[in-house]
Amino acid sequence: MSRPTPALMIQATGSNAGKSTIVAGLARALVRRGLKVAPFKPQNMSNNAAVAADGGEIGRAQAVQARAARMLPSVHMNPVLLKPETDTGAQVIVQGKRRGTLRARDYLARKPALLPAVLESFSHLAGAADIVLVEGAGSPAEVNLRDGDIANMGFAEAADVPVVLMGDIDRGGVIASLVGTHLLLPQGERERIRAFMVNKFRGDPRLFDDGLRAVSQFTGWPSLGVVPWLPQAAWLPAEDAVDLDRAQPSSATRTIAIPVLSRIANFDDLDPLGMEPGVRLVFVRPGEPIPMEADVVILPGSKSTIGDLAFLRAQGWDIDIKVHARRGGHVLGICGGYQMLGRLIADPEGVDGSPGVVEGLGLLDVTTTMSADKSTTLVRGVHCPTGSPVVGYEIHLGRSEGADCARPLVMVDGRADGASSTDGRVQGTYLHGLFAGDAFRKAWLSRFGIASSLAYEARIEAALDALADHLETHLDVDQMIKIAHSRQTTSASAA
Known part of the structure; x- marks a missing residue:
């Protein structure tokens, strides 16, 4: 019996915490270490889409992550894509193809039926990779959405993937959000989270050492580090319209x-x-x-x-x-x-x-x-x-x-x-x-x-390399790899 491919899922305490950027940076860091990395997001909600090399649509963030991993983007990297058309309905894309439009209530009822397609795509990627980096969506602590979940813990449980939980300190209340997530999760899901990290810190990250200790004290999770704000990452293609406001050149004519x-x-x-x-x-x-x-x-x-x-x-x-x-x-x-x-x-x-x-x-x-x-x-x-x-x-x-x-x-x-x-x-x-x-x-x-002086593709590559360097400096990447490999141990024990 073959051992499962190492995999690690990055979840966060809320939306727009930087999950997509962190996965892209880790993908570039690991591929530079000689690993074949496959990015994966079970379910995404975004109107910023890309066309995959094998045809069909995926979220723009997964296309960027594929680039970071030096892979061609595939529909299997984002098997379920929801493209909002109204406040209560969205177009549903499954493995790159349009399945129609559903109201939110109808989708909630039908999403458990999409889990087989999600697991099929995950297996497809894992079979050709050394490690799979999985991105969650929103927060795993949204208990009202837990039934039939395919985006966070529902997927992690079904695929037996260990989780790292990330908090966004830029929006405030990061200790409460991490500890509160721990409080809301059932025991089995708490144990699936092997460590936590903090993203978007402005200033000297050592000033948050006491905060890290507090989170570990309340949750029992070890810290993987604090990621300071990285301006170069701001211009990587984003999936959320909230990211439209960015610093721009001051010499505009x-x-x-x-x-x-x-x-x-x-x-x-x-x-x-x-x-x-x-x-x-x-x-x-x-x-x-x-x-x-x-x-x-x-x-x-x-x-x-x-x-x-x-x-x-x-x-x-x-x-x-x-x-x-x-x-x-x-x-x-x-x-x-x-x-x-x-x-x-x-x-x-x-x-x-x-x-x-x-x-x-x-x-x-x-x-x-x-x-x-x-x-x-x-x-x-x-x-x-x-x-x-x-x-x-x-x-x-x-x-x-x-x-x-x-x-x-x-x-x-x-x-x-x-x-x-x-x-x-x-x-x-x-x-x-x-x-x-x-x-x-x-x-x-x-x-x-206007005289153009931008080499855009070179700028994006430089940003991905800078992001990888940044994460290698501020995160315990070696420990993240060990956590990903722990999937092989737990799967073997379950067997």
């Missing part, structure tokens, strides 16, 4: 404004622009006007195009964008944002909400028809105005046609994508990830008199 839609999706499209020294990236929050000094307005992707079009109008942004265009400003729509720029959006089957037809912003002469067929494709092409190479991906429902499609933004595998107005100031495309390519970004920014 041009302003690009992005309305923050209620269901904004794939917002990491904009990360490379925010890292350019000549660009001031302004995320316009609900209730705020689009700044008049903006040189460009980018309408980002959306998980609910028709719903977010109504949201955009409710903020008065439709008026701001039209005024911006009339004053000679530039507008770019990406995916859902592209669809909004057209004349009409038809949804005869109700795949994006209720069946019907709604008026778009009318800045592009195109009409979009929604359908249940979903495109998830990695693509390569050419930027039509400059001939620069482009690399990106498609994740969208719907098809857009019209006179302005005769002036596509890019040519992809011999076919046209996107549209441009007659004066070229309003453009749209279905392609995500375009700005990550240095050649395309340089060509696009040059139109606004």
Whole structure:
């Protein structure tokens, strides 16, 4: 009987504690030690998705973790992805493929049936890896969600994976959150947690030594260390829109404004622009006007195009964008944002909400028809105005046609994508990830008199290496590896 692959699950006392970043940094640290590392997240909820190498969608964070592990992203790294479309419903993606949309109550009833697919994907990855790094979701202490859980302790119990619990000191109350989690968990789940760690410390981490001792005293868990805040990690592609506000270069000469839609999706499209020294990236929050000094307005992707079009109008942004265009400003729509720029959006089957037809912003002469067929494709092409190479991906429902499609933004595998107005100031495309390519970004920014000096891919690689160095310095990585190997011992004992 073969021994199980070593595995370690990072759970946290709450959302946005930095689990994704820690797993990415550990993956890079371990792969530099010569291990073949597979990242895994059983269930993710995010509208920031990526297209895997084997087709289908996974969370953006798992694609970053795959990159950190120097692996191609696979649908098995995130077998269940929930993409919120409303406050009470989400599109359900299983092993990369759309299964439909469920209301939250219905999903809670059905999620136990997804555990076999989750375990199948975990086994698939474990069979080809030296170690699997598993990321939890939210908090294991959400006792109201424990029945049928597949994201935290439910998965850890089913797959017999040891857990390290992480607390976020930046938001305050980290001792209470760690000790409170211990209090709420049943004895068996407490014992599955082998150690704890603290993330996002600002200042001298030695000042928290007494805090570490207090947590260990109350819980019996040993400490693996305190991870200080690392600014370089802030620009790694994120999965939560809460991460949109980041420090930016102070030498900006041009302003690009992005309305923050209620269901904004794939917002990491904009990360490379925010890292350019000549660009001031302004995320316009609900209730705020689009700044008049903006040189460009980018309408980002959306998980609910028709719903977010109504949201955009409710903020008065439709008026701001039209005024911006009339004053000679530039507008770019990406995916859902592209669809909004057209004349009409038809949804005869109700795949994006209720069946019907709604008026778009009318800045592009195109009409979009929604359908249940979903495109998830990695693509390569050419930027039509400059001939620069482009690399990106498609994740969208719907098809857009019209006179302005005769002036596509890019040519992809011999076919046209996107549209441009007659004066070229309003453009749209279905392609995500375009700005990550240095050649395309340089060509696009040059139109606004911005000289690009960013080597984006090199910057991301440097950030991952810096993160790995950071964790090696501040965490007991050797002990984490030992904990991962303890899975072999406990599984053998159970057998």
